[in-house]
Amino acid sequence: MLVRIHKEGRTILIVAALLLFALNIVVAQFLPIAFWPILVLSIAFYIIILQFFRNPARELHVADNNLVYAPADGRVCVIEEVFEGEYFKEKRLQVSIFMSPFNVHVNRNPVSGVVNYFRYHPGKYLVAWHPKSSTENERTTVVYDFGGGEILMRQIAGALAKRIKWYIGEGEKVEQGRDMGFIKFGSRVDLYLPLDAKVEVVMDQQVKGNKTIIARI
Numbered sequence: 001m002l003v004r005i006h007k008e009g010r011t012i013l014i015v016a017a018l019l020l021f022a023l024n025i026v027v028a029q030f031l032p033i034a035f036w037p038i039l040v041l042s043i044a045f046y047i048i049i050l051q052f053f054r055n056p057a058r059e060l061h062v063a064d065n066n067l068v069y070a071p072a073d074g075r076v077c078v079i080e081e082v083f084e085g086e087y088f089k090e091k092r093l094q095v096s097i098f099m100s101p102f103n104v105h106v107n108r109n110p111v112s113g114v115v116n117y118f119r120y121h122p123g124k125y126l127v128a129w130h131p132k133s134s135t136e137n138e139r140t141t142v143v144y145d146f147g148g149g150e151i152l153m154r155q156i157a158g159a160l161a162k163r164i165k166w167y168i169g170e171g172e173k174v175e176q177g178r179d180m181g182f183i184k185f186g187s188r189v190d191l192y193l194p195l196d197a198k199v200e201v202v203m204d205q206q207v208k209g210n211k212t213i214i215a216r217i
Contacts, residue, residue: 009053
């Protein structure tokens with residue numbers, strides 16, 4: 001099966017291929033005894049980068065704004081009631097997904113609707129599971145008006161993830177399941193849902209973007 005590569009990885013993959021090719025040519029010329037080990041390591045390293053930027057085609061089972069789909073692949077690392085102080089300024093139900101370096105790093109719209117609010121915040125690069133990463137790390141904040149209310153989503157950089165990309169803006173109408181951004185080499189996505197939302201996932205569950213239902217509203 002042909003691997004689809006996300007646009008954010010194309011330049012990196014080309015540069016990595018050229019550098020690794022040059023490295024192996026140099027090793028073959030000046031240190032031939034190490035050629036095969038270096039070649040194997042180079043291939044393995046390239047495969048890791050390749051899988052990081054893969055972009056599998058994922059259609060929604062059912063497009064439904066009463067369902068909040070996972071906006072990213074990864075592991076559920078937070079399910080709790082918290083005070084959201086940037087936009088809602090009230091208590092919300094937070095569900096967070098941690099993306100390891102081996103997960104797909106495409107971020108998708110969890111619902112359809114209008115982007116009522118968007119902000120980019122420069123910040124620190126604490127590890128993604130740090131309690132303050134949601135408020136102190138580099139991040140974006142997106143508020144979706146899905147017709148029956150609003151939900152908030154954050155892309156959060158981590159210790160290695162220092163390149164957040166987004167493809168939406170305030171006032172835009174977006175479609176559930178479509179790409180909204182990408183986090184290079186990391187790291188976490190937070191959802192802030194109404195308190196009466198019915199959460200359909202549990203702690204440490206592995207979820208997939210556009211496939212796993214996070215909650216019912």
